[in-house]
Amino acid sequence: MQPEVEIRFTLNGRPVRTHVPPTMAVLEMVRERFALTGSKLACGEGECGACAVLLDGEPVLGCLTPAVDVDGRVLVTVEGLRHKADLAPLQKAFLMEGAVQCGFCTPGMLVAATALLAEHPHPSREQVRRGLEGNLCRCTGYVAIVEAVEDAGKR
Amino acid sequence: MTLIGARIPKLDxxxxxxxxxxxxxxxxxxxxxxxxxRRSDRVHARIVSVDVSKALEVSGVHAVLTARDIVNVPFGHGKDNTPLKGDRVRCIRDEIAAVAAETESAAAEACRAIRVEYEDLPPVFTVEDALKPGAPEIHAGRAGNLPFTYDYAHGDVAQGEADSAHVVEGEFVLQFMTHCCMGTSAILAAFDSEGRLTLTSLTQVPFLYRRDMAAIVGMSPEDIRVIQPPIGGAFGSKLDIYPFEPIAVHLARATRRPVRIVFSRHEEFVSSPTRQPMRVRLRSGCDGKGRLTFRDAQLWLDNGGYTSWGATTPFVMMQTFSSLYRVPHARFHTKVAYTNNPYSGSFRGYGNLQATFAVESQLDLLAEKVGVDPLELRLMNSQETGEKTGQGLEFVSCGLRDCLESAAEMSGWRAKRASPALKGNVRRGVGMASMLHVGGGAKIYRSDGCGSVVSIDDFGKVTLVTGSTDIGQGSETVLAQMVAEVLGVAMDRVKVINSDTDVKPWDVGVHASRTSYVAGNSALLAANEAKAKLLTAAADLYELPKGELSLSGGFIMRGAEKVDALDKLVRTLHFTGKGELLVTHSYFEPASVKQDAGFFGNVSPTYAFGTHAVEVEVELDTGQVRVLAVSAAHDVGKVLNAMSLEGQIEGGVVMGLGYSLTEELKIREGKVLNPSFRDYHLLTAPEVPPIHFKAIETEDPSGPFGAKGVGEAPAICVAAAVANAVHHATGVRFTELPLTPERVLNGLIAAGVVRDPLA
Structure with a gap:
């Protein structure tokens, strides 16, 4: 067993520290060390996007990113997207456009879309479609999800 | 009506x-x-020995079970599966041993440490080989590897042939497809101190599940409670019990600890049910004008190593062969054969994607023979409200003609059909196909009903306890809408409880597009009774004529005048006089019948119809098919929630496009070659074409507010429409799915449309 490494970082706006084995992924860390189960393990090999989190504002795959990489950085999970008591405009748009069905892909979609909107505040439909390319959904056919992100970009 | 048809966001x-x-x-x-x-890595072998000694030494392991350690009760539709396999494995998924440990990694390490010695047996990988005389017998005592056959007929096919001016004949080959629920299969089993079992389960059929599980694990059903947590997708995959579920119970029993099993994605690809693969040989005929004369279908289904619901898909498919359009004479024969391939379960559409692909492909072939537009041929044979088909299906509402015309109009059919772009490397074409499916359940059990309890508490909050199940599709929200509409309260005044068999009344489960219709009608019965109670009480209390009272905005109203607040009236009932609770209950049994031994009878109280018109672009030198637009018109009876309806349509269409274009679980010699999202191609957001949708409202007289089920419908007629469009674009008829560039390019080369670059 390799020794655990201490890491300190900002998690959803709060400074935190923990010890992780060098092999642990960010997804496992947020779920097991911080009980943040919003980020989902749906494939574990970087193919579906359900585990996406924001690292210094950039979307990364929680299942592939080593937890030690977040040391000294700013990590945001789906639980950190809401604005205090209120939902973020993007989250509201997901509800109002019917972008949520079973909901298992939703956390990753929201994270990917948050990053997209940070880069392109008013994205075109094609930019949204491309921006969500790495996130799989089996329920919605993506239509309502794309509309929700476009809609959030218009607010 | 204020809530019915509105865009109401999902409660969850x-x-x-x-x-x-x-x-x-x-x-x-x-x-x-x-x-x-621990699963088999052989497809057909005798288990010589299983050595678990090394597994028991792994730190954190609490139990290692093999078939020797449990009472292995046969289960499933064919009673041919067992939780753990003791003497023989018959497919790659087979469960040989199971470990419960403190951590998942310890359990996995222990599984790897189990030594299994096999002696390979001769395998069978095709239905043709399985049915040959002298083929290896996959299940002892199941002679000829033929566990099931299905035969259906109406009219006289010979007469139909004699009446035909044109006959087309062909074979269609349909692939393995897998559900790819984003949440993988899982279960949590826990016994309490008195031996009662709580299963936190993803099942779509909690009451049947409880009954069947009790038999498998040697318990009484009343001692099993099923809790249904939110589910990461189902699409039919959770309609049966699979071995991992009783295995979890056996592990919990052996360890006296709660045990959870969650599949890895690899395990989900290799070990969960699939859509039923099959070969369909179909003959269809029509007269000189294009009126259908007969259909004669023979099907061969690969059952795999064990029987799950895939083997029963002929029950649904025969409805399409017999009753999609007017068919005076029809015959259907199916053989279901054991092989050493993976086995199939139920999957949205339940065989109907396969059947519709064959039937609707041949309608285009007939139209070509007759020399009429495919739309005209379909309109000529379309059914109408009030018809009864040769199989005894009664169409109390039927919007098929409207669906055909609407899909054609949305797609620009007539103009595009008249002038396909037939020059150059990129060809365009349009194709269409329709579907027929049950729209209010299917009476395959003694009852196809659902129970409901409506109660109004002394703060005026309404609770609906429904037997039905929400698998992410949004039934909870639609049922709440119906109850809120009847009781004249806002959506946030209704709570739905639907996830605990200790609390909720009986229901068959989520399948056969039944929940909006059956659970909806059930909820309406209970809500209407609650309304009647409230109005009677108000009429008595205030000495007003009951007929002039109504419920609106949380008040008992007489015209525009508020008589009493709902919550105040309920409190009056509770706390004064007779002490009456405002609780009502109902059980709704749809007016459908169990079919007879010949499969005749009106199996559903109503039927869903739809037509899709698809425009494609085919790149000749690569074989790449791009879908440019899908125009979908569906007879939904009545729109209950426009937003969730669109969600079902769009999701179903894209699932159907995956079936048409990219999705195939590749099985070679019984093994899964592509068990990952990298190699199993689900469509992604940029690949989805615009989807135009029109709801046809036929207002079914038996449906809740006129609605019928639509959960499965949109996936069903995509593939045939795509193949018909590809034919329109290229002149080449494809009869195997999916239409990958490789398959299409080979087909174009074989037809001489393009030259073989390697020749």
Missing amino acids: GPGKATGETRYLSDLEVPGMLHGVI
Whole structure:
């Protein structure tokens, strides 16, 4: 067993520290060390996007990113997207456009879309479609999800 | 009506959009152990020995079970499966041993340490080989590897042939497809101190599940409670019990600890049910004008190593062969054969994607023979409201003609059909196909009913306890809408309880597009009775004529005048005089019948119809098919929630496009070649074409507010429409799916449309 490494970082706006084995992924860390189960393990090999989190504002795959990489950085999970008591405009748009069905892909979609909107505040439909390319959904056919992100970009 | 048809957001949406919703893979309970299954790596072999000694030495292991350690009760539709396999494995998924340990990694390590010695047996990988005389027998005592056959006929096919001016004949080959639920299969089994079992399960059929599970694990059904947490997708995959579920119970029993099993994605690809693969040989005929004369279908289904619901898809498919358009003479014969391939379960559409692909492909072939537009041929044979088909299906409402015309109009059919772009490397074409499916359940059990309880508490909050199940499709929200509409309260005044068999009344489960219709009618019965109670009480209390009272905005109204607040009236009932609770209950049994031994009878109280018109672009030198637009018109009876309806349509269409273009679980010699999202191609957001949708409202007289089921419908007629469009674009008829560039290019080369670059 390799020794655990201490890491300190900002998690959803709060400074935190923990010890992780060098092999642990960010997804496992947020779920097991911080009980943040919003980020989902749906494939574990970087193919579906359900585990996406924001690292210094950039979307990364929680299942592939080593937890030690977040040391000294700013990590945001789906639980950190809401604005205090209120939902973020993007989250509201997901509800109002019917972008949520079973909901298992939703956390990753929201994270990917948050990053997209940070880069392109008013994205075109094609930019949204491309921006969500790495996130799989089996329920919605993506239509309502794309509309929700476009809609959030218009607010 | 104020709520019916509106765009009402899902009640479970906020939890899902904040990451707070706990799925089964997010749930941990004190003392919980992790179960992992050791599966076969052979497709057909005798198990010579299983040595678990090394597994028991792994730190953190609490139990290692093999078939020797449990009472292995046969289960499933064919009673040919067992939780753990003792003497023989018959497919790559087979469960040989199971481990419960403190951590998932310890359980997995222990599984790897189990030594299994096999003696290979001769395998069978095709239905043709399985049915040959002298083929290896896959299940002892199941002679000829033929566990099931299905025969259906109406009219006289010979007469139909004699009446035909044109006959077309061909074979269609349909692939393995897998559900790819984003949440993988999972279960949590926990016994209490008195031996009662709580199963936190993803099942779509909690009451049948409880009954069947009790038999498998040697318990009484009343001692099993099924809790249904939010589910990460189902699409039919959770309609049967699979071995991992009783295995979890056996592990929990052996360890006296709660045991959870969660599949890895690899395990999900290799070990969960698939859509039923098959070969369809179909002959169809029509007269000189294009009126259908007969259909004669022979099907061969690969049952795989064991029987799950895939083997029963002929029950649904025969409805399409017999009753999609007017067919005076029809015959249907199916053989279901054991092989050493993976086995299939139920999957949205239940065989109907396969049947419709064959039937609707041949309608285009007939139209070509007759020399009429495919739309005209379909309109000529379309059914109308009030018709009864040769199989005895009664169409109390039928919007097929409207669907055909609407899909054609939305797609610009006539103009595009008249002038396909037939020059150059990129060809365009349009194609269409329709579907028929049950729209209010299917009476395959003694009852196809659902129970409901409506109660109004002394704060005026309404609770609907429904037997039905929400698998993410949004039934909870639609049922709440119906109850709110009847009782004249806002959506946020209604709570739905639907996830605990200790609390909710009986229901068959989520299948056969039945929940909006059956659970909806059930909820309406109970809500209407509650309304009647309230109005009677108000009429008595205030000495007003009951006929002039109504419920609106949380008040008992007489015209525009508020008589009493709902909550105040309920409190009066509760706390004064007779002490009456405002609780009503109902059980709705649809007016459908169990079919007879010849499969005749009106199996559903109503039927869903739809037509899709698809425009494609085919790149000749690569074989790449791009879908440019899908125009979908569906007879939904009545729109209940426009937003969730669109969600079902769009999701179903894209699932159907995946079936048409990219999705195939590749099985070679019984093994899964592409068990990952990297190699199993689900469509992604940029690949989805515009989807135009029109709801046809036929207002079914038996439906809740006139609605019928639509959950499965949109996936069904996509593939045939795509293949018909590809034919229109290229002149080449494809009869195997999916239409990958490789398959299409080879087809174009074989037809001489393009030259073989390697020749």
